[in-house]
Amino acid sequence: AVVSTQSTGTKERYEKLARHTTATSGFTLYKAIACAVEFDNQHCGIYAGDWDSYKDFADVFDPIIQEYHGIKADARHTSDMDSTKLVGNVNPDAPVKSTRIRVGRSINGYGLSPGITKEQRLAVEQLFASASKKF
Numbered sequence: 001a002v003v004s005t006q007s008t009g010t011k012e013r014y015e016k017l018a019r020h021t022t023a024t025s026g027f028t029l030y031k032a033i034a035c036a037v038e039f040d041n042q043h044c045g046i047y048a049g050d051w052d053s054y055k056d057f058a059d060v061f062d063p064i065i066q067e068y069h070g071i072k073a074d075a076r077h078t079s080d081m082d083s084t085k086l087v088g089n090v091n092p093d094a095p096v097k098s099t100r101i102r103v104g105r106s107i108n109g110y111g112l113s114p115g116i117t118k119e120q121r122l123a124v125e126q127l128f129a130s131a132s133k134k135f
Contacts, residue, residue: 013059013060014029014060016059017029017056017057017059017060018030020056020057022049022050022052022053022056022115023052024049024050024051024052024109024110024111024115025049025050025052025110025111025115025116025117025120026115026117027048027049027050027052027053027111027114027115029057029060031049031114031115032046032047032048032049032053032057032060032061032114033045033046035047044064044068045064046060046061046064047112047114048061048112048114048115049111049112049114049115049116050110050111050112050115050116051106051108051112053112053115107124107127110123110124
């Protein structure tokens with residue numbers, strides 16, 4: 001489903017938040033919708049620059065997220081990391097030879113890909129280098 005910022009946003013919502021910048025990476029609502037403004041073929045058209053974007057720009061993000069995922073405003077995400085509950089149907093005649101897992105990182109206090117600053121990116125690099133020495 002393609003969700004347009006035009007279908008869920010109003011001029012009043014955008015004007016209310018237009019001058020706000022997030023604390024974590026100085027992200028703005030304009031930066032969040034820049035792809036949709038520049039290109040008309042975007043799947044969703046809005047991207048969070050950091051965790052603050054979801055909170056600070058909730059008046060714009062929430063309706064878009066709800067429409068995209070087909071959820072109500074009071075929906076809550078739940079996580080269940082119990083691997084014993086996983087079921088599958090691996091066909092022994094067609095075993096998996098390789099797989100790829102995409103990992104999107106979110107580290108508290110750092111911007112996400114669209115909003116991370118150069119300084120934050122370097123700090124994340126150092127954080128990962130330090131952590132990977134323990135592998």
